[in-house]
Amino acid sequence: MKSIAVVTDGINKLDIFLKNNLYEIFEGYAEINLYHFNKLKEGDKLEENVVLVMIKDRVLKAKNYVDDSKRIIVIDRAIKAKEIYRVFEIPDNMDILVVNDNYETTLQTVSLLYQIGINHLNLIPYDFKNDYENIKIAITPGESNFVPQYIDKIIDLGNRIIDIATFYKIVSHLEIKDKDIIDRIVKYSDKLINIHSGIDQRQKELVIRNEHMDTLINLSKDGILLSSPEGKITTYNKKFLEIMELNNSQVKDANINDIFKDKLSFLLHDENIVDEVVNIESKYLNINKKTLNYLGKKNGAYINIQEITYIRQLEQNLSKKLRQKGQIARYELGDIITSSDRMIKCKSFSKKIAKTELTVLITGESGTGKELLAQSIHNASDRKKQPFIAINCAAMPENLLESELFGYESGAFTGASKEGKRGLFEQANHGTIFLDEIGDMPLHLQTKILRVLQERQVMRIGGESVIDIDVRVVAATNKCLLELITEGKFRDDLYYRLNVFPIRIPSLRERKEDIILLLKHFMKRNLELGSCVEEILQNYNWNGNIRELKNVASYIDTLCEGDYVTINDLPEYIRIKYNNNYEVEIDVLNDKKSYDNAISVLKILNDNTKSGKGLGRNSLISILNQKDIFCSEGEMKKVLNLLDNLELIKSSVGRGGSKISEKGVGFLEYVH
Ligand SMILES: Nc1ncnc2c1ncn2[C@@H]1O[C@H](COP(=O)(O)OP(=O)(O)OP(=O)(O)O)[C@@H](O)[C@H]1O
Incomplete structure (x- = not known):
């Protein structure tokens, strides 16, 4: 067998590393022997076919032990490609410390890095005598123990391995002709970056792009998996592992058969899957699969899995709540409490139209009792014993509203249950459907509603046949539909279909006579209202109408302690307008030395409230005289002027006299 000698300066871990490195190519072809210059003695001869040294300087030294110096080869070393691409994650122009076991090898490494194409960084050779505290990243070829402590991140490129040019030289010296050796070298060349060829620019870009793709894939909230045509998993993200409750080792390099065979086997047979909802244990998953093609040839598959458990629950809760709320008509016309002529007319009109089959459109501000009236109409109709289904068109997302109203066939869309579902129109068959807040209905659903009103038929989402229905529609809105029509938000043809019997419920402001009546009706306790409380409530705006009342x-029921309701028992937002601390008024009256007279006048006017009439200057002076308070006409004029300016009284011109104002009542309550 052929033999190779490797001569290094002394024993260190490098020679073992090189020996293993050489074995990768020459195992079975040559034996490898290690020598150290510091152990070789004069006269020693190295008989191996090839003698390897680490640097050019050592060739001279080696010649002393080798007869034929042609057998001496200097090892060129390269860096593993896998490691070097990590360097491209570092942003451009950063200062990077390059560290090796001594300054000379450090310089060699810097130059090697530049030669192979790392030119986006400032590579600074590490000299242990200097401080480089402002540098945070270091690159080292397997010498991380020399990296100074203050470095935050070390990129260890690992030991430099023998370059292929060196292997070719050795092969030619050893005269090994076997093709297997060449195959080994070619294979080996894949994993290193050659000094002569540098880094393949395309490869570099690919690596960077791969980094970006990985980041993107991992940012996705969907589980993503890509497989090869043979089903081998090539890419997947963290979300996939999380949803499928798997770990890296179960998925890496596995086949999709192993992953999906138990629970999601349809993923293995079906080529393309669109929005298939499956239920695995407590989870709902929405699954998409696309077979990838490359020039007409199957090139693997893309699988996307979304967890929709939460959406599913939301949908179920929402429709359950809406249904619980809106399935029964509890109120009758008799439950509508009113003493207002307009409302009484509205009730009797409703009673008449209840008996017809015609569509009703109830308008009125929020909280005026539109739903109450809709229920009452249903209960006054011949449909009384049939369902009353209410739906708030503004409370649901568009898709859900559509499926709630019209129902769907099985698997019609994401989240659709396997059995399909009856829509509210179907559920309301023979009864009444109450479309609340119809002004907020999206335009495309308005078109569908129009069709239902015209044809008395519905078609489920994803369905192919129509279903006859017999439903009376009562719609309501607090918006001005005519305005919405001009804004292009409401279909005029639907408006005219709905507006067959329009009923407008007046706001509470337009029927003040109902305010105290309804307040007393709603209060559980039998409380007496202070006169100024009544006045405040009558004059309040009631934008929230009866709901607010x-x-x-x-x-008041909860907070009023006695049997008599004062201003202080009213909610602050109502009180605030009337309830100030009157310090300004008190100061003004004191300044003008009129405080006592003013209080006496206010008390007289307050006692006079029940008469409903005003009191003139002279009457006031004579009542004061009866109480032994003497006030000249001039003084009285001054006091009344002051009180009027402070809005504590209302003085009419001519003979009407003065009356105490709500503010005056509050003031009196405050000062006593
Ligand atoms: N005249 C009335 N007599 C007794 N209770 C009433 C009367 N009008 C309204 N209510 C009550 O006031 C509350 C609000 O009424 P309702 O929900 O019918 O108003 P609405 O106009 O449909 O409101 P929105 O426009 O916000 O849907 C309900 O609790 C209802 O029972």
């Missing part, structure tokens, strides 16, 4: 009633 109902809330105020429970507020």
Whole structure:
């Protein structure tokens, strides 16, 4: 057998490394012997066919032990490709410390790195005598123990391996003609970066692109998997492992058969899968698969798995809630409490139209009682014993609303259950469907609703046949549909279909007579309202209408301690307008030395409230006189002017006299 001698300076781990490195190519062809210059004696002869030394300088030294110096070869070394590509993750122009076991080898490494094409970084050779504290990254070829402590990140390229040019030289010296050796060298060349060829630019770009792809794939919230035509898994992301509850070792280099054979075997047979929802234990998964083609040839598969358990639960909860809320008509027309003429008319009109089969459109501000009226109409109709189904068109995402209203056939879309589902129109058959907030209905669903109203038929999503339905539609909105039509948000043909029997419920502001009536109706306790409380409530805006009034009633019910409701028992947002601390008013009256007279006048006017009339200057002076308070006409004029300016009284021109204002009542309550 042929033989190779490797001569290094002394014993270190490098010679073992080189020996193994040589065996990768020459195992079975040559034996490898290690020598050290510091152990060789004068007269020693190296008989091996080839003698390898590490650097040119050592050739001279080696000649002393080798008869024929042609047998001496200097080893050229290269870097493993796999390692070097990590260097391209480092951003351009950074200072990088290059560290080797001594300064000379460090310089060699720097030059090697430049030669092979690392030119986007500032490579700084490490000299242990200097400090490089501002540098954070170091590159070393297998000498990380020489890297200084302050370095944050070390890229260890591993020991430099023997370059292929060196192997070819050795093969030619050993005169080995076997093709196997050449195959071994070619295979070996794949893993190193050759000094002469440098880094393949395309390879470099590919590596960087791969890095970016990996980052992208891992950022995805979907589980992603790619497989080769034979089913070998080539790429997958962390989310895939998480969803499938697998770990790296189970998936890396595995075949998709191993992964999917138990639970998702359809993934192995079906070529393309679109939005297939499956249920595995407690999870719902939405699965897509695409067979990849390259120039008409199958080139593996792309599998995407989304976990939709949460969406599924949301959908189920939402429709359950909506259904619980909207399936029964609890109210009758008699439950609509009112003393307003307009509302009384509205009720009797509703009673008449309830008996017809016609579509009703109820309009009115939010909280005016539109749903209450819709339920009452149903209960006053011949459909009373049939279902009443209410749906709030503004409360649902568009897709869900469509499937709720029209239902779907099995597997019609993502999340669709296998059995399919009846829509609300079907469920309301023979009864009434109440489409609340119809103004918020998306345009494409408006078209579908129009069709239902015209044809009295529905078609499920993904279905092919129509289903006859007999449903009365009552719709409601707090929006002005005519305005929406001009804005292009509502179909005019649907509007005219719905507006067959329009009913407008007046706002609470337009039927003030209902305010106290309803408040007392909603309060569980029998409480007396202070006169200024009534006035405040009558003058309040009630933008939230009866719903807001109902809330105020429970507020008072809960917080009022006695039997008499004062301003302080009202919610702060109502009180705030009337309830200030009156310090300004008190200061003004004191400044003008009119405080006592002003209070006396306010008390008289307050006691006079029930009469509903105002009191003139002279009447006030004579009532004061009866109480032994003397006030001249001039003084009274001044006091009334002040009170009027401070809005504590309302003085009318002419003979109307003065009345205390709500603010004046609050002021009196405050000062006493
Ligand atoms: N006249 C009334 N008598 C008794 N209760 C009423 C009256 N009007 C409304 N309510 C009550 O006020 C609350 C709000 O009414 P409803 O939900 O019917 O209003 P809405 O106009 O449909 O509101 P939105 O536009 O916000 O859907 C309900 O609790 C309802 O029972």
